[in-house]
Amino acid sequence: MTDDLARLRSRLEELHGLEAIGMLLAWDQRTVMPGAGSQLRGRHLGLLQRLGHEQLIEPEMGRLLDELAPVADSLDPDSDDAALVRLARRLYDKAVRVPPELTSQMARVAAESAPIWVEAKATSSFARFLPALERNLELRHRYVECFEPREEPYDILLDDFEPEMETAEVRRIFDEIKPHLAALAGEQRDRDVDDSFLAGDYPVERQVALAREVVDLFGTRPDTWRIDPTEHPFAGGAGIDDIRITTHYHPGNLDSFFATMHEYGHGLYEHQIPRRIESLPIGTGASLGLHESQSRLWENLVGRSLPFWRFFYPRLRETFPEQLRGVDLERFYAGINKVQPSLIRIHADEVTYGMHVILRFELEQDMINGRLELRDLPDAWNAKMHEYLGVDVPDDARGVLQDMHWSSGAVGYFSTYLLGTVMSLQIWEKAADDVDGLEELVGRGEFTPLREWLAENVHAHGRKYSPQETLRRATGSTIDARPYVAYLTRKFGAPVAV
Amino acid sequence: MTDDLARLRSRLEELHGLEAIGMLLAWDQRTVMPGAGSQLRGRHLGLLQRLGHEQLIEPEMGRLLDELAPVADSLDPDSDDAALVRLARRLYDKAVRVPPELTSQMARVAAESAPIWVEAKATSSFARFLPALERNLELRHRYVECFEPREEPYDILLDDFEPEMETAEVRRIFDEIKPHLAALAGEQRDRDVDDSFLAGDYPVERQVALAREVVDLFGTRPDTWRIDPTEHPFAGGAGIDDIRITTHYHPGNLDSFFATMHEYGHGLYEHQIPRRIESLPIGTGASLGLHESQSRLWENLVGRSLPFWRFFYPRLRETFPEQLRGVDLERFYAGINKVQPSLIRIHADEVTYGMHVILRFELEQDMINGRLELRDLPDAWNAKMHEYLGVDVPDDARGVLQDMHWSSGAVGYFSTYLLGTVMSLQIWEKAADDVDGLEELVGRGEFTPLREWLAENVHAHGRKYSPQETLRRATGSTIDARPYVAYLTRKFGAPVAV
Numbered sequence: 001m002t003d004d005l006a007r008l009r010s011r012l013e014e015l016h017g018l019e020a021i022g023m024l025l026a027w028d029q030r031t032v033m034p035g036a037g038s039q040l041r042g043r044h045l046g047l048l049q050r051l052g053h054e055q056l057i058e059p060e061m062g063r064l065l066d067e068l069a070p071v072a073d074s075l076d077p078d079s080d081d082a083a084l085v086r087l088a089r090r091l092y093d094k095a096v097r098v099p100p101e102l103t104s105q106m107a108r109v110a111a112e113s114a115p116i117w118v119e120a121k122a123t124s125s126f127a128r129f130l131p132a133l134e135r136n137l138e139l140r141h142r143y144v145e146c147f148e149p150r151e152e153p154y155d156i157l158l159d160d161f162e163p164e165m166e167t168a169e170v171r172r173i174f175d176e177i178k179p180h181l182a183a184l185a186g187e188q189r190d191r192d193v194d195d196s197f198l199a200g201d202y203p204v205e206r207q208v209a210l211a212r213e214v215v216d217l218f219g220t221r222p223d224t225w226r227i228d229p230t231e232h233p234f235a236g237g238a239g240i241d242d243i244r245i246t247t248h249y250h251p252g253n254l255d256s257f258f259a260t261m262h263e264y265g266h267g268l269y270e271h272q273i274p275r276r277i278e279s280l281p282i283g284t285g286a287s288l289g290l291h292e293s294q295s296r297l298w299e300n301l302v303g304r305s306l307p308f309w310r311f312f313y314p315r316l317r318e319t320f321p322e323q324l325r326g327v328d329l330e331r332f333y334a335g336i337n338k339v340q341p342s343l344i345r346i347h348a349d350e351v352t353y354g355m356h357v358i359l360r361f362e363l364e365q366d367m368i369n370g371r372l373e374l375r376d377l378p379d380a381w382n383a384k385m386h387e388y389l390g391v392d393v394p395d396d397a398r399g400v401l402q403d404m405h406w407s408s409g410a411v412g413y414f415s416t417y418l419l420g421t422v423m424s425l426q427i428w429e430k431a432a433d434d435v436d437g438l439e440e441l442v443g444r445g446e447f448t449p450l451r452e453w454l455a456e457n458v459h460a461h462g463r464k465y466s467p468q469e470t471l472r473r474a475t476g477s478t479i480d481a482r483p484y485v486a487y488l489t490r491k492f493g494a495p496v497a498v
Numbered sequence: 499m500t501d502d503l504a505r506l507r508s509r510l511e512e513l514h515g516l517e518a519i520g521m522l523l524a525w526d527q528r529t530v531m532p533g534a535g536s537q538l539r540g541r542h543l544g545l546l547q548r549l550g551h552e553q554l555i556e557p558e559m560g561r562l563l564d565e566l567a568p569v570a571d572s573l574d575p576d577s578d579d580a581a582l583v584r585l586a587r588r589l590y591d592k593a594v595r596v597p598p599e600l601t602s603q604m605a606r607v608a609a610e611s612a613p614i615w616v617e618a619k620a621t622s623s624f625a626r627f628l629p630a631l632e633r634n635l636e637l638r639h640r641y642v643e644c645f646e647p648r649e650e651p652y653d654i655l656l657d658d659f660e661p662e663m664e665t666a667e668v669r670r671i672f673d674e675i676k677p678h679l680a681a682l683a684g685e686q687r688d689r690d691v692d693d694s695f696l697a698g699d700y701p702v703e704r705q706v707a708l709a710r711e712v713v714d715l716f717g718t719r720p721d722t723w724r725i726d727p728t729e730h731p732f733a734g735g736a737g738i739d740d741i742r743i744t745t746h747y748h749p750g751n752l753d754s755f756f757a758t759m760h761e762y763g764h765g766l767y768e769h770q771i772p773r774r775i776e777s778l779p780i781g782t783g784a785s786l787g788l789h790e791s792q793s794r795l796w797e798n799l800v801g802r803s804l805p806f807w808r809f810f811y812p813r814l815r816e817t818f819p820e821q822l823r824g825v826d827l828e829r830f831y832a833g834i835n836k837v838q839p840s841l842i843r844i845h846a847d848e849v850t851y852g853m854h855v856i857l858r859f860e861l862e863q864d865m866i867n868g869r870l871e872l873r874d875l876p877d878a879w880n881a882k883m884h885e886y887l888g889v890d891v892p893d894d895a896r897g898v899l900q901d902m903h904w905s906s907g908a909v910g911y912f913s914t915y916l917l918g919t920v921m922s923l924q925i926w927e928k929a930a931d932d933v934d935g936l937e938e939l940v941g942r943g944e945f946t947p948l949r950e951w952l953a954e955n956v957h958a959h960g961r962k963y964s965p966q967e968t969l970r971r972a973t974g975s976t977i978d979a980r981p982y983v984a985y986l987t988r989k990f991g992a993p994v995a996v
Binding site for chain 2: 014020034047238
């Protein structure tokens, strides 16, 4: 039986290794690969995915899992081995239901749709994009049919991004949040906050140095991280000692700085996975939502907080003395926290961001449930933008075509952005309870206690438990919107001020 | 039967894909990977190698090859499919003889020896390196024993680097070359050539721009190449549209420029493999020796030639006006072609370079045949350096420990450097016969005809044939030292002059 366990571990190490190599190839593609290499890269990524899938669904895997079921029951449920058997069972049970032919078709159509989306967005032509969207959605319907019918078919898609989370639960949380966001956005609407200094001449090389500086300040082990420029920031790498975050430097604003802090949160989660499980599928973040809780924590709860800027603003002004001439801490802090309904999700402030996510979550359910014809999607989008944010969408490029997710068939992904933000508040508040003087430490630029608390209470679990069980172990509660709503109300219910 | 062929192709595509992914990971490790990632990288490279090896030796591969033998006989022997079956048979027959346990032990010991070599070289301590060398050699002996006994066991090692080349043939060629090199080095020894201007203040950023300029001048398809800095220059990449060469920029000399031209030759070989075979094992260079023929052709026969510098020297002086003040073309050309026996192979001139290789080839045979105790290797090295080049070796770091090859057990590799150089002359002379006014074209900076000739006559064959058959198809002859000796005598038999 211990032999069986060793065999399972060795197979799962292989599976995890193939995934890690794929992550590295994806990083390479988006940062350094010569453009003409994409077609070949697609084939190589497809090969790795197929080998991993074959490895997972081999009959030997099923046999091992069956034989190990009683063994796992006899183990400490918190042991790595018990967690590994649980996770493998879950992955196997899902994978064997999906014909490899469908998996590879989904990957192929996603790859083919990416350039179509780019072109459609560039020309603001939803009509150009519609056939690709239809093919992707059709394949998602076939994917859903591989599983036991659910009252909400959307559950099956969501489960791939946020395991064991149900649509009804997300809807309940989002419905609870929505009126608060609307009220807060309304209250802030007429406030006259000056953030003009955030647009200006911010030389890229100084932004690059500053990105490195803030990552070093937050903290990493030596010689383990890279920061590279990309079009769309993301975090990747090959393992706990090879973390690669990316950011986008625009010479006309300071957005890269916030993107860097966001990606730092993602990177730190993988960086602090315990070494003893790093080569196994349990040795990674528990879900997209929990990952986002980490990135939003560093971006917003540290990176848009007053204590942080009390400490760091002098450094920023030293780096950009002309650009920030006459802008004191109070003006700066108000400027970076300005609430203003706008068209683009990734540029949204903390209050209106949630509305962008909720809108997508609602439209996705309508698409999947057949309540919305895909050709009517732009109208539905524009109507909701008007209703939720009071914003009129001038064209589809800045509307329904702005995100790439649907071009790869990733339906169910968006909600994790807001779920993660909600969880970031629960985690932050528990950290503040446990770590003496957390805000004072942040205000002195001391991040080791926070990093260590996150390592011990969140990162230590890797993917051993479901996301909600991980959250419960970290904070004592599963997902709860109240700390998030309370935080927004505290921060944005009155004029933002020092 | 065509089904079998399709199955074979698909398996071999997978094998080739895994190798290409491994190449990319190796490039990454040597250029951009955070240092702490090496241990994990070793595991990932080991995984890819093991999957490839398992894929190759599966019984299904043997069955397919047996069934396809008569089919292959009925095909045009020049067809891709016939070549693919031939190559697969060769790879399979070698791979099944070696126990996977030995392969993985060889890989592991090589990985463990690399840092030992680094430390031994840094402290110039052969005693520190000796145990690692002994383990590597012991494993090579076990490897040799996996095959039918040969009169010269060294044949078996050589075959991994230069397929179907025999030790006796290499010895015959090198023995033919040796007296000419000795004579030429002797003749040049007392000539007083000034190359002091090659050491100086050559700012790295201008070298970087120049490397890009010369690669663009020689020619590539758009958006397909990268040039990155590394400690030891090499060429890599993931496929014909993703070529990555590296070079080493030293702010105190111009060596990077010649290294770039050298790596361009390697890169161009892979870049010009026909697209229809790029995803198969026949879609790569035929051997290390033929690869070296391409790099040496661009580095020496183009890059150290007078026609090239007639064209390019004005550009170089424009880039480094102070550094080259008062150095006219004649002095520059003489300086970059100065012959001077020296300690280090990779810095050797065209004449003495061969002696460095011959010395290693001779010592390797003595090691493998047990005529030389490994502990006596430094003495044997130093004696030969004195005999062949008149150079006294001051320490092992600049002697027997200078190259990393033996630390990974790569015995048999060195000879391909000189075999390639010899073949570069045969190829160059045939190109000059076929391409009207080749030297004049080079003198006008027009490289398309040369590139196209190489594509059609060398690169087009990929690995469809043995290296010698490839050479015969390109030039009408198998390996022949005479053009090489004649070239060196022409160029270095008299004072090097414009």
